[in-house]
Amino acid sequence: MRLIREFEEHCLEMAVTGTIVGGIHPYIGQEAVAVGVSAHLRKDDVITSTHRGHGHVLAKGADPKRALAELYGASTGLNRGRGGSMHAADVGLGIYGANGIVGAGAPIAVGAAWAARRQGRDQQVAVAYFGDGALSQGVVLEAFNLAALWSLPVLFVCENNGYAISLPVDRGLAGDPVRRAAGFGLTAAAVDGMDVEAVAEAAGRAVAACRAGRGPHFLECATYRFRGHHTVEHLMGINYRDEAEVASWTARDPLARQRARLAPAVADEVDAEIAALIAEAVAFAGSSPGSDPRDALDYLYAGMVPTRPGA
Amino acid sequence: MPSLSYIAALNQALRDEMARDERVCIFGEDVCLGLTGITKGLAEAHGTGRVVDTPLSEQAFTSLATGAAIAGQRPVVEFQIPSLLYLVFEQIANQAHKFSLMTGGQASVPVTYLVPGSGSRSGMAGQHSDHPYSLLAHVGVKTAVPATPSDAYGLLLSAIREPDPVAVFAPTLLMGTSEEIDGDLDAVPLGSARTHREGTDVTVVAVGHLVPVALQVAADLADEASVEVIDPRTVYPVDWETLGKSISRTGRLVVIDDSNRMCGFGAEIAATAAEEFGLAVPPKRVSRPDGAVIPYALNLDHALLPDALELTEAIRAVLRR
Ligand SMILES: Cc1ncc(C[n+]2csc(CCOP(=O)(O)OP(=O)(O)O)c2C)c(N)n1
Ligand SMILES: [Mg+2]
Numbered sequence: 001m002r003l004i005r006e007f008e009e010h011c012l013e014m015a016v017t018g019t020i021v022g023g024i025h026p027y028i029g030q031e032a033v034a035v036g037v038s039a040h041l042r043k044d045d046v047i048t049s050t051h052r053g054h055g056h057v058l059a060k061g062a063d064p065k066r067a068l069a070e071l072y073g074a075s076t077g078l079n080r081g082r083g084g085s086m087h088a089a090d091v092g093l094g095i096y097g098a099n100g101i102v103g104a105g106a107p108i109a110v111g112a113a114w115a116a117r118r119q120g121r122d123q124q125v126a127v128a129y130f131g132d133g134a135l136s137q138g139v140v141l142e143a144f145n146l147a148a149l150w151s152l153p154v155l156f157v158c159e160n161n162g163y164a165i166s167l168p169v170d171r172g173l174a175g176d177p178v179r180r181a182a183g184f185g186l187t188a189a190a191v192d193g194m195d196v197e198a199v200a201e202a203a204g205r206a207v208a209a210c211r212a213g214r215g216p217h218f219l220e221c222a223t224y225r226f227r228g229h230h231t232v233e234h235l236m237g238i239n240y241r242d243e244a245e246v247a248s249w250t251a252r253d254p255l256a257r258q259r260a261r262l263a264p265a266v267a268d269e270v271d272a273e274i275a276a277l278i279a280e281a282v283a284f285a286g287s288s289p290g291s292d293p294r295d296a297l298d299y300l301y302a303g304m305v306p307t308r309p310g311a
Numbered sequence: 312m313p314s315l316s317y318i319a320a321l322n323q324a325l326r327d328e329m330a331r332d333e334r335v336c337i338f339g340e341d342v343c344l345g346l347t348g349i350t351k352g353l354a355e356a357h358g359t360g361r362v363v364d365t366p367l368s369e370q371a372f373t374s375l376a377t378g379a380a381i382a383g384q385r386p387v388v389e390f391q392i393p394s395l396l397y398l399v400f401e402q403i404a405n406q407a408h409k410f411s412l413m414t415g416g417q418a419s420v421p422v423t424y425l426v427p428g429s430g431s432r433s434g435m436a437g438q439h440s441d442h443p444y445s446l447l448a449h450v451g452v453k454t455a456v457p458a459t460p461s462d463a464y465g466l467l468l469s470a471i472r473e474p475d476p477v478a479v480f481a482p483t484l485l486m487g488t489s490e491e492i493d494g495d496l497d498a499v500p501l502g503s504a505r506t507h508r509e510g511t512d513v514t515v516v517a518v519g520h521l522v523p524v525a526l527q528v529a530a531d532l533a534d535e536a537s538v539e540v541i542d543p544r545t546v547y548p549v550d551w552e553t554l555g556k557s558i559s560r561t562g563r564l565v566v567i568d569d570s571n572r573m574c575g576f577g578a579e580i581a582a583t584a585a586e587e588f589g590l591a592v593p594p595k596r597v598s599r600p601d602g603a604v605i606p607y608a609l610n611l612d613h614a615l616l617p618d619a620l621e622l623t624e625a626i627r628a629v630l631r632r
Contacts, residue, residue, distance in 0.1 A: 111378020
């Protein structure tokens, strides 16, 4: 959690200086979800992530140096500078990418789970992360149906942070997420997404059940993003949440909660370790070269097509 | 010589690839039954674990194929109606097609989109008569429109083997056709045009079911003009070399394709020929009108489709100049 938090704090600064172009969707406040879920994931498990994906990607084991280099647009980045914040991926680690389209990752995770079963890797699970806003995307509901119909090892993790940009969840969602998921035949539960141990416990049960062949699961994690939807919001001076509400959630900071459970010396040690990791990542990303603009269409196809220039 | 039907050719390609490559699997609606004919018998041969009847969830099963492909499968996705491609444009154009570049080459998405019954279905009206291959070409998705059974076999084989997403359109008007086959069927590389008839006065580039139309017109005009007929076979990528050589030689070009005129495939061929191939006279296009919606009544349906008469007139027009 500390790694994600510090990584994001650094990104916020770099989004202001312009080192990171396009801004980011900060994950700060929601760290307990990615960390609690990932505690049970293995290297070959697959995740699909969202526009707010840094936490999921780091928690699944992506190298912070290369993750940051990606955001700097460097050729050493996870995606060689071709993906950026909203597409950060490490396919070798089962990270099938952050995704710029809300809900788009859910059916991709179902496909990965289908392939795993087809290939006899029946201990493998796929996790689809998405927000409360994605529950209004038809394709997500289609994905629920397919996963349940074919009893696939998919864990759908809904990070309900109360808003889809400015739209409060009670103005965007009819009914209750857990009951909706259960209606599709998913084994569904809700958990306090501000408590990493609570998330870990619930996710542990769900992941184990998926591995045991007991079909797809759904976990609604009640959480909150401490910052704006996107860094541009701050610059635009947009605000749609009242201060008391924000304060009531920041008072439940998952990092503070976890710190209180650790011996102070241990917590300090973790902090020092993370500070060193971040410093290393910053140095690595900062000294990494960009790519030659003549190579801007590299990797467009895995097989070849000679693309004609635009002029 | 054995006779091979267009549908049997596609079926044979799936059969052969499924036998050759364990990773090939099929998703779609009514594919176990083989409603379109293309997947007939495959579920019996390979099981419903590999030939998968999906519910009516095109968006989910299109991206499911993407996920499965990244995870090592070679899915073929069959769509019952060409216009369903509009429903899954996000999943194809914005997801599958972009994964390779966006991941910096980490992921490839070897999925084949099979679109049988494309183009007018004579009486099926507005929502079942589109032929949207130009859209996919515009986006950069590799796209084949085979004109003969042997090309249908060969292009589908190549599509499945390609490490990228590939769409294969099977025009309605060809699905009942057959071809006498001598020799073995083989893969046809994507991006390789086929010169069906050699000629010296004018190059006709024809796509899909309009290839036999163009050949008939060329034969009918044989006393008037020597018409070369080329089928690009894939509308993306295009075999510019073969097209360029022919057009540079004849100096005259007519393109006939079943797209809407605005930004259609014919526009691209004409533009490139004008820019690069040294046309002696301005090219002509025969296409659907701008923004065409195919009406129900058969005479209205036919009125909007490119046909032999329009092609004949276009050829005569470029020859007169
Ligand atoms: C399909 C789609 N519609 C709209 C957008 C624009 N958009 C980006 S994020 C977002 C809100 C998403 O809310 P939620 O799913 O709750 O995730 P959160 O941002 O709260 O993490 C919107 C509307 C998009 N990217 N994709
Ligand atoms: Mg939200």
